[in-house]
Amino acid sequence: MKEFDQLYIGGAWVASQGGETIEVVNPSTEQVCGRVPAGTPADVARAVEAARAAFETWGSTSPEERRKHIEGIAEGLRSRSEEIAACISEELGMPIRLATAIQAGLPAANMANHVRILEDFLFEEQVGNSLVIREPVGVVGAITPWNYPLHQIVAKVAPALAAGCTVVLKPSEVTPLNAFILTEIIDAVGLPAGVFNLVTGTGPVVGEAIAAHPDVDMVSFTGSTRAGKRVGELGAQTVKRVHLELGGKSANVILDDADLDACVAPGVISGCFLNSGQTCSALTRMLVPRGKQAQVVALAKAAAESVTVGPADSDARLGPLVSATQRDRVRAYIQTGIDEGATLVTGGVDPPQGLDTGYFVQPTVFADVTPDMTIAREEIFGPVLAIMPYDDEEQAVEIANATIYGLAGAVQSADVERAKAFARRMRTGQVNVNEGGFNLLAPFGGYKQSGNGRELGRFGLEEFLEYKSLQLPA
Numbered sequence: 001m002k003e004f005d006q007l008y009i010g011g012a013w014v015a016s017q018g019g020e021t022i023e024v025v026n027p028s029t030e031q032v033c034g035r036v037p038a039g040t041p042a043d044v045a046r047a048v049e050a051a052r053a054a055f056e057t058w059g060s061t062s063p064e065e066r067r068k069h070i071e072g073i074a075e076g077l078r079s080r081s082e083e084i085a086a087c088i089s090e091e092l093g094m095p096i097r098l099a100t101a102i103q104a105g106l107p108a109a110n111m112a113n114h115v116r117i118l119e120d121f122l123f124e125e126q127v128g129n130s131l132v133i134r135e136p137v138g139v140v141g142a143i144t145p146w147n148y149p150l151h152q153i154v155a156k157v158a159p160a161l162a163a164g165c166t167v168v169l170k171p172s173e174v175t176p177l178n179a180f181i182l183t184e185i186i187d188a189v190g191l192p193a194g195v196f197n198l199v200t201g202t203g204p205v206v207g208e209a210i211a212a213h214p215d216v217d218m219v220s221f222t223g224s225t226r227a228g229k230r231v232g233e234l235g236a237q238t239v240k241r242v243h244l245e246l247g248g249k250s251a252n253v254i255l256d257d258a259d260l261d262a263c264v265a266p267g268v269i270s271g272c273f274l275n276s277g278q279t280c281s282a283l284t285r286m287l288v289p290r291g292k293q294a295q296v297v298a299l300a301k302a303a304a305e306s307v308t309v310g311p312a313d314s315d316a317r318l319g320p321l322v323s324a325t326q327r328d329r330v331r332a333y334i335q336t337g338i339d340e341g342a343t344l345v346t347g348g349v350d351p352p353q354g355l356d357t358g359y360f361v362q363p364t365v366f367a368d369v370t371p372d373m374t375i376a377r378e379e380i381f382g383p384v385l386a387i388m389p390y391d392d393e394e395q396a397v398e399i400a401n402a403t404i405y406g407l408a409g410a411v412q413s414a415d416v417e418r419a420k421a422f423a424r425r426m427r428t429g430q431v432n433v434n435e436g437g438f439n440l441l442a443p444f445g446g447y448k449q450s451g452n453g454r455e456l457g458r459f460g461l462e463e464f465l466e467y468k469s470l471q472l473p474a
Helices: 041-058 063-079 081-092 096-120 149-163 177-189 203-212 225-236 260-272 290-306 324-339 393-401 416-424 457-462
Strands: 007-009 012-014 021-026 031-037 124-127 130-136 139-143 166-170 196-198 218-222 241-245 251-254 285-289 343-346 364-367 384-390 409-412 465-471
Touching: 007 041, 021 081, 031 081, 031 177, 041 139, 041 166, 041 196, 041 203, 063 081, 063 096, 063 149, 063 177, 081 096, 081 149, 081 177, 096 149, 096 457, 139 149, 139 203, 149 166, 149 177, 149 218, 149 457, 166 203, 177 196, 203 218, 203 225, 218 225, 225 241, 251 260, 251 393, 260 285, 260 290, 260 384, 260 409, 285 290, 285 393, 290 343, 290 364, 290 384, 324 343, 324 384, 384 393, 393 416, 409 416
Parallel strands: 139 166, 139 218, 166 196, 218 241, 251 285, 251 409, 285 384, 364 384
Antiparallel strands: 007 012, 007 196, 021 031, 124 130, 130 465, 343 364
16 A cells, blocks of 8 residues: 655645545555545645746756756666556556556656757757747646556656756546655655645646646646646636647558558557557557458457456556546447447457456457447547448548547558558658557657647657747847
């Protein structure tokens, strides 16, 4: 049991002014595994005040000074990686082997990337008779999700600190425990008081207080499109910058010359089912030539049925969903798919055999899915794949883009130039071409209702900067 009874405000651990707590539940066992304070708007006000005061000096520090602090945080993340992986595995449910590589490995690597980015990032440049200066935007409210909890925290905190901003962080109340480990690391590194602040609590209470606070200059939010719209509404009242990374319904397009034996199984197991399908950029729609659907279905069925499901402390590939609410939501979508006439290839609404305790869902594959079906349009956020046939390449483009989202996508072809040409036609923020790997230095973000702005690499750093032009005499 991990119990944290204090928030981190102004460089010190302090009690919440509310006194209530939030229970964290292990989704493999359905038992309480931790508790954190349920912060209040008054706690947010204290944190913002501390961040505002700290910005007066932190915002004018040199990139070299900021780089040294970030390097210390990166080292702390590396040294506590086993503890971080175990913590996230317990509160999220991702099997420990995967959590070690993904949930602990990605944040440490991304924090270290910002050490290198700061070494040659230009904060000033001459443009004609103007000196263009990049300055920190100010106090940043970071509101983060539960599915890749520390990775999403670092994707905001690292560039904000690198830019010279101060931060008030609200992690997801579903998986908040890892944020306390990061805060302990930051405290040990000696970041100046008020530069980083942690306030745990719910979205409607703490998240909305951050988004609405007039002294917060920018909100960076990752989560559902519904919640992102609310953050945008609140932020608009003070015309603050609002960065949103939201939902997705990404298409994995298999062209007619693709090697099906090579691309279908990875598209199912890694593209769609990673983190039990709880990934905003998951490739949940597999678009296939109509004449090859039967072959693809057979391969997808075999891949899905090869995936082991089990508790986080097992050797399983898929753990549980994060909560009972999420499990019930995903099962309801599976039932809707059946009711609307999609062909259930494997999986279904019943729990996996022998896993009656825990929030488990069977890896599920549907075929004969049409664009008008609910499971083709709405983000499910679970291990559910929709196989959708198309007649020609033009129709494939049309189906791929026929969504309110535009976060990710993929295309498979024997001809990489053909694949790249198709990828250029996809209205989405990133496209994996022939199983191209995830790149922490490339921009991550979406088109349409998948959000605005970008994270990662120098592109993410630029989100936290304002531009000032000094018009100089010739």
